[in-house]
Every structure is written in C-alpha cells, then in structure tokens.
Amino acid sequence: MNIEQHSSTGKWVVSALTAMLLGFTSLYLSAQSWPNPDDAREIGKDAYIYGLPIVMNYAVMYEYAIDRDSGQFKAPFNTLKNESNVYTYKDTxxxxxxxxxxxxxVWMDLRAEPMVISVPAIEKKRYYSIQLVDGNTYNYGYIGSRTTGNDAGKFMVVGPDWEGETPEGIDKVFRxxxxxSIAIFRTQLFDAEDIDNVRKVQSGYRAQPLSAFLGKPAPAQAAKVAxxxxxxxxMQENFFEYLDFALQFAPAGKYEKEIRSRLARIGIGPDKKFDFSDMPPAQRKAAAEGIKLGQASIESAVANIGNKVNGWSISSAFGDQDFYRGNWPLRAAAxxxxxxxxxxxxATYPMTRSDGAGKPLDGSxxxxxxxxxKGALPPVNAFWSVTMYDGETQLLIENPIKRxxxxxxxxxxxxxNTDGSLTIYIQKESPGKELESNWLPAPDGPIYLAMRLYWPKKDPPSVLPPGKGSWKPPAIQMSK
Structure with missing residues (x-):
C-alpha cells in the first residue's frame, strides 16, 4: 500500500446531511473540518511520536503470534511458547x-476472558521474571523473584473492560x-550446562484462559480480527493506518485525552475509519512531513536519553502509564x-555508542x-551482562565463537588482571587464546553496547537512581 493511494476496505462514505440524521456527525470530517497544513504537520509529528511504540508493538505481535510464515512466529494467541535457547543473531x-x-x-487476547499464569516453585538462587506489557508498551505488572518471590503462584491477567469476581486460588490480578498484551518470561541460565535445568523450570510455566483454569465452559469467542x-x-508507508487500526483495541487512558483529540482531527482513532487519501492534498503532504519531523525528534530523544556517565547513557525509561504520565517522547525513545x-x-540498562572520550565506537x-x-563489578541481586550489538541494526552479530x-x-x-581488576576486550579479532575468555566479539563497523543489571541493589554502591547512583560504569577505552 502507498500512503497516498490507499484503498481501505472499511471505508465509509456518508453525506453530512445523512450523518446528522443518523446522529453520527462527530464521525464525519468535511473538507472544512480538516486542520490547516501547518496544524496537520504538527499533528502528524505528534501522532508519530505518540504512536511509534504502539505500531512497533503491533509489528512484533504480528510476527510472533499471527503470521506463521514470518520466520519469527512463536505461537498463536493464548498459547505459551518456551524458547529452549538464548537469542542469537538469527532473532530479528x-x-x-x-x-x-x-x-x-504468551501473547494474550483478553477480549473474551482473562488469562491465568501459573508458575512453579523455583530454586531461590535462580532469578526469573514475568514482565507484563500491553499494547501501549506500558509495563503494567511483574511476577517473579523481585516482586512475588520464587514460590509457586497463580496470577490472573484481565483486559481493560473486564468485570468479574476473582476466583479462589488467584494470588494477584493484573489489568x-x-x-x-504480552507476558515475557525470563529465566536465568547459569551456564551452557544449565540449559536442561532451565527447560525444567519452563515446563512448569502455565498460561490458560480463566474458563480452562476453572474447568468451566469457555465463553463466546471474541470477534475475528482481520x-x-x-x-x-x-510500517513507514502506512504508519497512520496501522496506528488507527491498533487504537481500536486500546481504550484512551487517563493521560491520553489531549493526544487522542489531536489525532481525531486527522481522522485517527478507534471510532474512525482512517483513509489517508481522504485528506486534502496539502494536509496530506503536511501530515506526511510530520512523520519525518517525529522521526528526527525521537532520534534526538534517544541520543539524549538519561544521564551521561563515563560515556554511558543510564536512564529510567520504562514503566507503566503513571510512570510516563503522557510523556510520549520518552516512551517513543524507550x-x-x-x-x-x-x-x-x-533491570537497569547503561547503553553507549561511544568511548570515554566521546568518539563513536567502530570495530572496523x-x-x-x-x-x-577490583571490587567494583556491577552491584546486583541477580546478575549483570554486557551485550554487543551491530550499531546500525541494534541486532546481535554473527561471530566465530558464538558469543x-x-x-x-x-x-x-x-x-x-594482576591487580584484581577485570578487562573485557571489545574487538572484531581475537585478542589471543590466553585472553579469549574475556573477548566480546565486535562487528566490522559501528558498535552499540548495552549493560543489563538485573534486580540492581538499592543500597550503596548502587546504580539507582539511574545515572545518579554511587556505582558508575567504567568508560570504554580505545586500545593503544
């Protein structure tokens, strides 16, 4: 589909008179009701910044739960899929x-009924977490070592409009x-020989509709979605169409009144049938220009996210709707x-594309x-890591030692080292057999590095508050 010549199967055409007679005047946008081009440009920009996480999430959902031929497909809705290995460069x-x-x-379709997630008792030394993320990319809840502990438990996840009784045996309800919505399970792997133990833990995870959990007949299925x-x-060509589609499954939250009202001025919203070609040419062109402005704004926000510490950016950029409080640029940057x-x-994520002197990292x-x-490794209750990514794609890179x-x-x-310090060698070629255990293979080009500090300690030394804590990641140094 081309963004300027898109034929929508759901397009409706109705005259202003008929619309008034039917009581649907609010759904009709006449030529006179369109914003002027300058306003359309700003609304297009705001729509992109607000909508990018929503559309990105839809793209992942489509690959993981809908398109069986995507190459990334996991399982259909409401079906748990365990990955028996860690991610590699093949996961894109x-x-x-x-x-x-x-x-x-497990991608959850919560329209017909809630889902129940059950977890087994997990050994105390093994960290695990289940992150609950909705279509707005809000982290609306956690199950796991930090929050609910490593004992067995049963947790119910409900949709935005669900009303009902919490059955016996449910430890907590998340909305x-x-x-x-997606539930993302992370189970700690201690080493390569530990993988069978992880698989045993995973075999104890359960995700089932509430009716199955209760042993009762299932309710009527929700309407089939095209x-x-x-x-x-x-995604680039038809961004507004995808955003319009996704919003029908996302009731406006308490911080969204203003942005939803602005989007409605160019025909985007759950009560609309958006067709970009309905816009007058000048407004259509201006709104498309707004996408480019939005992209530039987000790129700038990503570059400036968080606090700079020894060349690393450390931020608190993820959370629930009360965390963002309508800060759409931060959500998009995250x-x-x-x-x-x-x-x-x-988990706190120091990230960098530059060395301690501020120069771009480049493995070529x-x-x-x-x-x-010595004694200054990342302070965590669980574990920490430093991960290498291709600086252009932000994906894992193929390398000879599969590390x-x-x-x-x-x-x-x-x-x-002799003084008790620990050095990681970041380069595309091996530093030699004696140091290969400390080698993090780099791409033949731009580098993007991310630390992960799982369940960071709160007492000093600590990375918390992010970027302002007493523990600071050391700068990356160019080898002499």
Whole structure:
C-alpha cells in the first residue's frame, strides 16, 4: 500500500446531511473540518511520536503470534511458547534483544476472558521474571523473584473492560490497558550446562484462559480480527493506518485525552475509519512531513536519553502509564532504544555508542577495552551482562565463537588482571587464546553496547537512581 493511494476496505462514505440524521456527525470530517497544513504537520509529528511504540508493538505481535510464515512466529494467541535457547543473531523481530535468559512468551487476547499464569516453585538462587506489557508498551505488572518471590503462584491477567469476581486460588490480578498484551518470561541460565535445568523450570510455566483454569465452559469467542500485514517498509508507508487500526483495541487512558483529540482531527482513532487519501492534498503532504519531523525528534530523544556517565547513557525509561504520565517522547525513545525494556528497579540498562572520550565506537577501526576495578563489578541481586550489538541494526552479530555477551555467570572462566581488576576486550579479532575468555566479539563497523543489571541493589554502591547512583560504569577505552 502507498500512503497516498490507499484503498481501505472499511471505508465509509456518508453525506453530512445523512450523518446528522443518523446522529453520527462527530464521525464525519468535511473538507472544512480538516486542520490547516501547518496544524496537520504538527499533528502528524505528534501522532508519530505518540504512536511509534504502539505500531512497533503491533509489528512484533504480528510476527510472533499471527503470521506463521514470518520466520519469527512463536505461537498463536493464548498459547505459551518456551524458547529452549538464548537469542542469537538469527532473532530479528525485536531490537537490542536480551541474550542472557531463555525466553518464554504468551501473547494474550483478553477480549473474551482473562488469562491465568501459573508458575512453579523455583530454586531461590535462580532469578526469573514475568514482565507484563500491553499494547501501549506500558509495563503494567511483574511476577517473579523481585516482586512475588520464587514460590509457586497463580496470577490472573484481565483486559481493560473486564468485570468479574476473582476466583479462589488467584494470588494477584493484573489489568492490561489494551485488549492484546504480552507476558515475557525470563529465566536465568547459569551456564551452557544449565540449559536442561532451565527447560525444567519452563515446563512448569502455565498460561490458560480463566474458563480452562476453572474447568468451566469457555465463553463466546471474541470477534475475528482481520489483522493487516506489516513489515518495516509498510510500517513507514502506512504508519497512520496501522496506528488507527491498533487504537481500536486500546481504550484512551487517563493521560491520553489531549493526544487522542489531536489525532481525531486527522481522522485517527478507534471510532474512525482512517483513509489517508481522504485528506486534502496539502494536509496530506503536511501530515506526511510530520512523520519525518517525529522521526528526527525521537532520534534526538534517544541520543539524549538519561544521564551521561563515563560515556554511558543510564536512564529510567520504562514503566507503566503513571510512570510516563503522557510523556510520549520518552516512551517513543524507550521503544526505539529497545522495546520491552524493564522498569529500572527490575533491570537497569547503561547503553553507549561511544568511548570515554566521546568518539563513536567502530570495530572496523579500533579495538577497545572495558575494565572493572577490583571490587567494583556491577552491584546486583541477580546478575549483570554486557551485550554487543551491530550499531546500525541494534541486532546481535554473527561471530566465530558464538558469543554475544559477557555476563557475571562467566566470571569463573575469565582471567583477572594482576591487580584484581577485570578487562573485557571489545574487538572484531581475537585478542589471543590466553585472553579469549574475556573477548566480546565486535562487528566490522559501528558498535552499540548495552549493560543489563538485573534486580540492581538499592543500597550503596548502587546504580539507582539511574545515572545518579554511587556505582558508575567504567568508560570504554580505545586500545593503544
């Protein structure tokens, strides 16, 4: 589909007179009701900034739960899928993917009834978390070591409009702000030999509709949805259409009145049938220009997100709707930097594209080192890691030793310096057999690095508050 010549199957055409007679005047946008081009440009910009996380989430949902031929498909809605291995360069649906913990996923369709997530008792030393993320990319709840502990439990996830009794045996209820939502399970892997233990834990996870949990007949199914195909090219060409489609499953939240009202001025909203070609040419052109302005604004926000500490950006950029409080640029920057990031208290993410001198990291030109002084490793209750990404795609890179990160579970096999410090060698070629245990393979080009501090300690030394804590990540140094 081309953004300026799109034929919508759901398009309605009605005269102003008929609309008034039917009481649907509010749904009709006459030529005179369109904003002027300058306003349309600003609304287009705001729509892109507000809507990017929503559309990005839809694209992931489409690949994971709808398109069986996507190459990234996991399982249909309301079906749990356990990944038996960590992510590699072959996993491309999500930018800056975690390669620390084998994932489990369930995309939930909450329209007909709630879902119940059950977890087994998990050994105390093994960290796990279940992050609940809705279609707005709000983290609306957590199950796991930090929040609910490692004992067995049963948790109910309900949709935005659900009303009903909480059945016996349910430990906690979580409410999604959208009809479709994802539960992201992370289960700690100690080393390669530990994978069978992780699989055993995963086999104890359950996700089932409430009726199945109660052993009762299922309610009537929700209406079938004609999900539009999406890929990166279509997402750019038809961004407003995808946003319009997704909003029908996302009732306006308490911070969204103003932005939803602005979007409605160009025909976007759950009570609209958006067709870009309905706009007068001048407004259509201006709104499209707004997308480019929005992209530039988000790129700037990503570059300036958080606090700069020794070349690293450390921020608190993920949370629920009360965390964002209508700060759409922050939400868009967070999704662009790495969609589905955790709340800072669950995991804090120092990220960088530059060395300590502020120069861009480039594996084709330089070798680098990252040295933690003795006794100054990242302070966490669970574990930490440093992950390498291609600086252009923000995806994991193929490399000869199949190593995508260095994490704290690898410490026993790593070589310390004579003073007790620990150096990680960041370069595209091996630093030599003696140091290969400390080698983090780099791409032949721009580098993007992300630390992950799972369940960071709150007492000093601590990375919390993000970027202002007493613990600071050391600067990356160019090798001499």
């Amino acid at each position: 649906a999500v930018v800056t993917p975690n390669s620390d913990t084998p994932y489990s996923f 999604s702000s959208t009809d479709f 999900f539009p195909n999406i890929d990166k090219k279509l 999704a662009s930097a790495g969609i589905y990031g955790n709340d800072a208290v669950e 030109k330089h070798n680098y080192t990252l040295t933690f002084p 995508y990160l260095i994490n704290s579970t690898m410490l026993p096999d790593m070589k310390e």
